[in-house]
Amino acid sequence: MKECKKCGELLPLDSFYKSPGSRDGHRGDCKKCNLAEKHARYKANPQPFIDRAKAWQHANKDKKAATQRAYRARPEVKRRDRDLYLKRTYGIGIADYEARLEEQGGGCAICGRPPRDDIALHIDHERTSGAVRALLCFRCNNLLGDVGDDSQVLRAAADYIDRHDSALAVARAHALKVLAGR
Numbered sequence: 505m506k507e508c509k510k511c512g513e514l515l516p517l518d519s520f521y522k523s524p525g526s527r528d529g530h531r532g533d534c535k536k537c538n539l540a541e542k543h544a545r546y547k548a549n550p551q552p553f554i555d556r557a558k559a560w561q562h563a564n565k566d567k568k569a570a571t572q573r574a575y576r577a578r579p580e581v582k583r584r585d586r587d588l589y590l591k592r593t594y595g596i597g598i599a600d601y602e603a604r605l606e607e608q609g610g611g612c613a614i615c616g617r618p619p620r621d622d623i624a625l626h627i628d629h630e631r632t633s634g635a636v637r638a639l640l641c642f643r644c645n646n647l648l649g650d651v652g653d654d655s656q657v658l659r660a661a662a663d664y665i666d667r668h669d670s671a672l673a674v675a676r677a678h679a680l681k682v683l684a685g686r
Contacts, residue, residue: 506530510537585622594627594636602628604639613638614647 509532520530521538531538546553561568570603575581587598596604605611605625611618612625619625625639631653640648652659 508532508534508537510534510541589625594629594634596627596636601639604636608639610645612641614640614644617641617643 505521506517506528508520508650511534513534517528517530519534519536520532521535521579522529523531526532533541555640555662572682590601591597601624605619609616609621619641622640625641626645628637628645628648629635629638647658651661
């Protein structure tokens with residue numbers, strides 16, 4: 505046990521920072537008082553603290569980048585960042601995204617393909633108003649973007665596929681008859 509020189513409380517030694525030069529190996533002020541003093545110094549003049557931090561970051565770019573990568577890789581941080589992105593960009597949160605995904609049966613609203621583990625479905629939105637329509641896979645979202653949300657172009661493309669599918673089926677049947685007649 506040790507008495508803090510600032511607040512006068514009698515506290516266990518683990519409530520004090522270590523200080524090898526001290527008689528008992530711990531600072532004279534407790535962690536709480538020490539942090540309060542640091543906070544007051546920062547509030548009074550933050551610039552030296554900011555300059556020191558920026559200088560360290562500049563001198564240790566690799567360490568800073570590694571620390572940031574490790575922090576961003578944490579699941580709770582990734583989820584929080586995704587939630588903030590969705591709210592900022594589309595006005596919906598991660599809970600809204602998950603509810604929409606459940607309503608769509610767990611997959612793309614057009615083709616039904618489920619999202620990959622590493623890539624979420626895209627938020628399809630009306631281009632002028634920004635209103636969210638549904639969740640789409642990359643392929644379906646690009647399809648709509650490529651045709652400019654023009655339903656007539658999509659109908660014409662579907663008709664084209666149907667025409668050529670039936671023509672191909674007729675050609676296959678004819679080829680099988682010819683081959684069977686040999």
